[in-house]
Amino acid sequence: METSSRTNQELLQEISLLKQRIKDLEQSVLEHHGPLAKVKTLNGFLPICASCKKIRDDKGYWEQLEGYITKHSEARFSHGICPECAEQLYPQLSRKQNSWQGPKPILSSLCHQFQK
Secondary structure: OHHHHHHHHHHHHHHHHHHHHHHHHHHHHHHHHHHHHHHOOOOOOOOEOOOOOOEEOOOOOEEOHHHHHHHHOOOOOOOOOOHHHHHHHOHHHOHHHHOOOOOOOHHHHHHHHHHO
């Protein structure tokens, strides 16, 4: 009878240890993944300059839009120029003056070559 009692006691002790291990793992997940998930998500109002489009951070510093979003999310930027800005910044390449039609997508150019 004493053998089965000891076995039950050992099982209860093992269960207690497993419960404590689960609590420790849950705490670890909250400590490591909770803040990370919050940092990767932008939400709420972002104070942005109406002229230069810089964003004011929590400390009151103004930062370029791309830098701010890169720091606070997983987004990355690839820069280009829209047709309106290209016309304004590079009038010598304007559609009106040189029949420039803007950049052509590589894929459509390749497809067009194979259709010939």
